[in-house]
Amino acid sequence: MxxxxxxxxxxxxxxxxxxxxxxxxxxxxxxxxxxxxxxxxxxxxxxxxxxxxxxxxxxxxxxxxxxxxxxxxxxxxxxxxxxxxxxxxxxxxxxxxxxxxxxxxxxxxxxxxxxxxxxxxxxxxxxxxxxxxxKVRAVLREGNCDISGMAKSADIVTVNGSISARTESSRIETHAKDGNVIRYPISKGPNSWRLKSVNGQIFIRSLK
Incomplete structure (x- = not known):
């Protein structure tokens, strides 16, 4: 090794x-x-x-x-x-x-x-x-996550922070337990993203 x-x-x-x-x-x-x-x-x-x-x-x-x-x-x-x-x-x-x-x-x-x-x-x-x-994987407790670009797969989890995602050609699954999900249209494609936050907000926007 x-x-x-x-x-x-x-x-x-x-x-x-x-x-x-x-x-x-x-x-x-x-x-x-x-x-x-x-x-x-x-x-x-x-x-x-x-x-x-x-x-x-x-x-x-x-x-x-x-x-x-x-x-x-x-x-x-x-x-x-x-x-x-x-x-x-x-x-x-x-x-x-x-x-x-x-x-x-x-x-x-x-x-x-x-x-x-x-x-x-x-x-x-x-x-x-x-x-x-x-592939992108992130686990954050207090911090926010701002991700912009392309990834074949992404798995983002925050506890108290918000998630802001800008991408294209992706299927995005979201779960915000005590926050809101604000989603603007993006192009669909083969990439698979999962965004999850316990207390934060989730924002999804197009790269264009």
Whole structure:
């Protein structure tokens, strides 16, 4: 089983304020890659879009008192790159890691080749997806999901956040337990999407 773990220490970019913002930029060869996964519980925003290149670009942004102790981790497990934010193993918080976590603001932007599989999970992040994918799966607790583009299949679930979807050539199944579904006409086609929210709204619009 091919597996590697890459950790990137952050490069500081001073933008003012009580704490400077720090960023990590990394490119990964997409040859042999079939999917992207994000474990996003440490993130407040996740943006993923596609391009025509054969490279994966990832940029993470951090703010907060303990930002120097955070790592962007990219793990390749049998053709799926999983991104996550972890604490440096040498980090020793004098209080506790939960209190330190509350002082961190982290965002992640990823640009990938088209037609990959995408799997995102987060307790708090907003998710923005734009482009052409094979399959998209997202489970969000507090965040909203804004997805625009094409995917052969999509399965989006939110608890408290809303879902905004713009696509074409798709059959879309929706369920909003305590919210509303606002649906504008889109062209029918072979793609199959399922959108589900417990407390949020669901909006469906055409790409045109």
């Amino acid at each position: 091919r597996r590697f773990i890459v950790m990137f220490l952050m490069v500081a970019l001073t933008i003012g304020g009580a704490y400077s913002q720090k960023a990590v930029e990394k490119s990964i060869d997409a040859q042999g890659i079939k999917g992207i996964a994000v474990q996003g519980d440490q993130l407040y925003r996740i943006t993923i879009k596609t391009h025509d290149e054969k490279l994966i670009y990832a940029t993470a942004f951090f703010e907060g008192e303990n930002q120097n102790d955070l790592l962007l981790v990219a793990r390749n497990d049998e053709g799926t790159i999983t991104f996550s934010i972890n604490w440096n193993p040498a980090f020793n918080d004098p209080n506790d890691k939960l209190s330190a976590h509350k002082m961190i603001s982290a965002g992640l932007e990823i640009i990938v080749p088209g037609n990959l599989q995408l799997d995102v999970k987060s307790d708090q992040a907003d998710l923005i997806v734009n482009g052409q994918f094979d």
